[in-house]
Amino acid sequence: MPRMPRTQPHTYPDSFSLLESAPVAAVVLDACGHVLRANPHAERLFQYQPGQLSGLGIDMLVPHLWSAMQRDATGMQIDPAAPLDPLRAQRCAQTPGLTRETRAKRRDGSDFPAQVVLHPIPWQHGWATLGFVCDRTESYELKRDRQELAHLTRVSTLGELAGSLAHELNQPLTAILSNVQAAQRFIEHDPPDLAEVRDILNDIVDDSCRASEVIRRIRAFVKKEELELVRLDINGVLRDVVQLLHSDAIVRGVHLSLDVDEHLPPVRGDKVQLQQVMLNLIVNAFDAVRDVDPLDRVVTAFAGRDRDGMIRVAVRDRGHGMSADRLERIFKPFVTSKAQGLGLGLSISRSIVEMHRGRLWAEKNSDQGMTFHVTLPPWSEPETARTAE
Amino acid sequence: MSDALREPVATVYVVDDEESVRRALSRLIHAAGYRVEAYGLAREFLAQVAAQRCAASPHGVPEPACVVLDVQMPDLSGLELQRELDATLPAVFLTGHGDIAMTVGALKAGAADFLTKPVRDVDLLHAISQALTRSAAAVQQQHELRELQSRLERLTPREREVMQLVVLGRLNKQVACELGTVEKTVKAHRARVMQKMEVGSLAELVRVADKVAQPDISPKPAPQ
Numbered sequence: 001m002p003r004m005p006r007t008q009p010h011t012y013p014d015s016f017s018l019l020e021s022a023p024v025a026a027v028v029l030d031a032c033g034h035v036l037r038a039n040p041h042a043e044r045l046f047q048y049q050p051g052q053l054s055g056l057g058i059d060m061l062v063p064h065l066w067s068a069m070q071r072d073a074t075g076m077q078i079d080p081a082a083p084l085d086p087l088r089a090q091r092c093a094q095t096p097g098l099t100r101e102t103r104a105k106r107r108d109g110s111d112f113p114a115q116v117v118l119h120p121i122p123w124q125h126g127w128a129t130l131g132f133v134c135d136r137t138e139s140y141e142l143k144r145d146r147q148e149l150a151h152l153t154r155v156s157t158l159g160e161l162a163g164s165l166a167h168e169l170n171q172p173l174t175a176i177l178s179n180v181q182a183a184q185r186f187i188e189h190d191p192p193d194l195a196e197v198r199d200i201l202n203d204i205v206d207d208s209c210r211a212s213e214v215i216r217r218i219r220a221f222v223k224k225e226e227l228e229l230v231r232l233d234i235n236g237v238l239r240d241v242v243q244l245l246h247s248d249a250i251v252r253g254v255h256l257s258l259d260v261d262e263h264l265p266p267v268r269g270d271k272v273q274l275q276q277v278m279l280n281l282i283v284n285a286f287d288a289v290r291d292v293d294p295l296d297r298v299v300t301a302f303a304g305r306d307r308d309g310m311i312r313v314a315v316r317d318r319g320h321g322m323s324a325d326r327l328e329r330i331f332k333p334f335v336t337s338k339a340q341g342l343g344l345g346l347s348i349s350r351s352i353v354e355m356h357r358g359r360l361w362a363e364k365n366s367d368q369g370m371t372f373h374v375t376l377p378p379w380s381e382p383e384t385a386r387t388a389e
Numbered sequence: 390m391s392d393a394l395r396e397p398v399a400t401v402y403v404v405d406d407e408e409s410v411r412r413a414l415s416r417l418i419h420a421a422g423y424r425v426e427a428y429g430l431a432r433e434f435l436a437q438v439a440a441q442r443c444a445a446s447p448h449g450v451p452e453p454a455c456v457v458l459d460v461q462m463p464d465l466s467g468l469e470l471q472r473e474l475d476a477t478l479p480a481v482f483l484t485g486h487g488d489i490a491m492t493v494g495a496l497k498a499g500a501a502d503f504l505t506k507p508v509r510d511v512d513l514l515h516a517i518s519q520a521l522t523r524s525a526a527a528v529q530q531q532h533e534l535r536e537l538q539s540r541l542e543r544l545t546p547r548e549r550e551v552m553q554l555v556v557l558g559r560l561n562k563q564v565a566c567e568l569g570t571v572e573k574t575v576k577a578h579r580a581r582v583m584q585k586m587e588v589g590s591l592a593e594l595v596r597v598a599d600k601v602a603q604p605d606i607s608p609k610p611a612p613q
Contacts, residue, residue: 167461167485171407174483174507178413181510185420200416207409247485250406250463 016130025133028123033058033066036128045135047107062104062116062133069098069118104133113140146351151224153344154276157283158222164247168214172207179204217244221275227355231266231379232274234311235303241278242301245286253297254286260303266379267311269356274376277349277360281315281372284345288319288370296368310358310375318369327362399521403427404434404458404470405483410506414457414483414513421514431458431465435473442478451477453528455501455520457513460484460491471498476527479520483508537601543585551578555591556598 016037019026025042027035038053046053046061059066104114113136121130158165183200186193217240242258249256267274278301285299296318303313322330331346346360353360358376365371401423405411408429415425428434434456442451456474460467460482468491471480479501484491492503501520504512544552547568554564561579565572588594 170485170506171410175407175409175413177507177509178410178417178513182413182416182420185417185510196416200413203409203412207413210409247461250461253463255463 025135027053027058027061027131027133028121029058029066029129029131031126031128033129035061036123042133045106045133046104058131060105062102062114065100065102065116068100101136104135112137146348147224147227149344150273150276150348150352151222153280153348154272155222157276157279157345158218160283161244161248164251165214165218165244167247167251168244169211172211172214175207176204176211179207214243220272221279223272227270227273229268229270229356232269232271234264234267234274234313234376235260235262237271237274238278238301238303238313241275241282244279245282248283248286249299252286252290253294254289255298256282256286257298257300259300261305264303264305264311267356267376268379269376270352273352274356277352277374278313278315280345280349281374284372285315285317285319285370288317288321290319292319306375309378311378313374313376314371316365316369316371318365321364321368321370327364330362331360398422398424399524400424400426400452400454401517401521402434402438402454402456402458402478404429404431404456404462404467406430406459406462406464410459417510417513418457418517421510421517423517431462431467431470435465435470438478439473451528453477453521453524455479455481455517455524457481457483457517459506460495468495468498471495471500477524477531479523479527481513481516481520534600537586537597540586541601544582548578548582548585551575552582552586552594552598555579555582556595 016026016028016039019039022039023041025045026039027042028037030036035053035056035058038048040050043050043053053061057066098118100116100118102114102116103111104116105111115134115136117132117134119130119132120127122128179200183197186196186200220240221244238258238260242256245256282299282301289297289299298318300316301313302316303311306312331350350360353374353376356376358374360372360374362370362372401418403411403414403418403425404427405414406429411427411429415427419425426438428437438456442454454477456478458467458470458480461484462470467480467482467484471482474480476499479499480495481501482495482503483506484503485506495503501523502516504516541549550568551564554567559567561572561575564579565575568575583589583594586594586597588597
């Protein structure tokens with residue numbers, strides 16, 4: 001908390017004039033949160049005529065800002081109906097550089113995402129609060145677009161897998177139907193073969209669970225949710241993806257194997273997004289071995305721990321590999337070797353991994369094919385840990 | 390289900406890589422009174438069953454049987470597997486999502502039936518019984534063929550030569566001329582051929598010769 005200078009409050013009689021032409025919305029608030037001054041940028045941002053902002057409560061422009069600020073400053077709940085306590089607001093205004101991501105309201109009532117930074121400044125005979133308001137619409141939309149795009153590519157990937165997923169569902173349904181019809185026969189026997197019927201019922205339970213598990217995985221994969229960073233077992237993520245791709249591997253004649261260290265520490269991440277990365281890498285590996293000898297149609301996914309403590313997942317294929325210049329380009333958007341591909345898979349995967357503070361890169365194998373590596377930092381805040389499953 | 394109910398009990402092979410499906414299909418087919426043998430790998434099935442069926446009888450003619458198999462197998466596709474099977478082991482295909490091309494391909498290659506999963510018991514059992522009928526006919530045919538072949542093996546080389554010419558419609562005289570012998574000898578050979586081949590007429594002998602159409606009995610192209 002800055003010391004309150006008692007001398008020379010008039011040193012900068014109107015320091016605000018410096019901000020008149022600043023390319024950011026700036027306002028000065030009195031102890032009650034009313035606007036004393038506003039620069040033209042602020043007037044434009046909130047769509048007011050010049051001078052009209054003066055005297056307005058900041059809560060009209062950034063709803064709940066002032067009361068929330070007071071709450072933060074005093075650490076107690078304020079009755080919103082009670083008159084604002086100038087002393088308390090002032091104390092709050094003394095907290096420098098208070099930053100808030102919130103929503104601000106234009107004059108016509110429409111709102112937009114905004115970042116507000118508040119700072120105490122000496123003002124005339126005492127103190128006031130200088131506030132900057134930044135329109136965050138663009139970065140907010142960018143973030144939302146990226147999530148939307150990630151969701152779209154997930155849906156389109158699943159679309160490509162629809163056939164094999166149908167097969168995956170069909171198998172338990174086939175088993176259930178045949179089991180039920182066998183049971184109907186065993187019950188007609190004289191005496192009824194109840195031991196067999198009991199076994200059958202157990203199998204039906206297992207197969208029903210399997211079918212709903214397939215559906216759960218599909219739904220979890222296509223659901224559109226806010227990013228949720230939780231404590232995750234990366235092996236579980238990989239296993240779910242390998243299950244999703246089980247039938248696809250068979251149809252394509254690819255041998256997909258999983259080689260994981262069972263004692264990996266958890267990572268911090270969004271399950272669906274990391275699944276998307278793994279799925280993308282494995283499906284790419286399937287494509288990479290499409291034209292090779294059937295014996296070489298081998299894809300292996302590894303999970304282990306690096307010497308520096310990072311968790312590493314690697315997907316290795318035995319395809320034709322690619323040239324060095326192509327290796328450079330594949331992570332750029334709209335670069336694809338597939339007729340139906342959007343060319344977004346790897347670029348989205350990389351942005352997802354980087355968002356997780358990890359890295360994604362590709363290397364040529366010394367013998368044959370490619371390996372895609374993902375490293376992710378291990379989970380590090382056990383006190384707030386929450387397991388995804 | 391007692392074996393006395395059907396004598397002999399036909400065998401149905403079930404080949405599916407998915408254990409739960411394999412078990413359920415086996416149960417259903419077993420409940421319908423067939424003997425069931427299930428395999429999880431196409432190659433394993435081929436190795437086991439081919440050996441078994443060769444050793445099945447002294448003449449190498451197997452019992453009627455059929456195979457119910459999934460089109461998609463991890464080690465060998467159902468269609469590839471079918472190519473390895475002979476007519477005595479017809480295949481009933483099951484598929485998760487059979488397209489027209491796949492169905493036509495399988496049926497052209499001799500599939501007994503092509504059913505989509507999940508399959509109702511009546512459809513599956515009907516297909517199995519039809520496949521077994523086909524298998525029985527093929528087995529019967531093989532039996533006959535083997536029998537005829539063993540009769541053929543009883544002929545002396547000379548008798549064979551005579552038979553080859555006789556079934557072409559040559560007269561004894563012509564045969565004698567071609568073989569550089571006399572008509573009387575040909576007549577004697579011909580009588581022994583009829584006796585050893587267990588036929589009563591020339592027409593019957595011609596039919597037998599057609600059935601056993603093997604390189605050593607089939608007529609050489611007539612000289613122009």
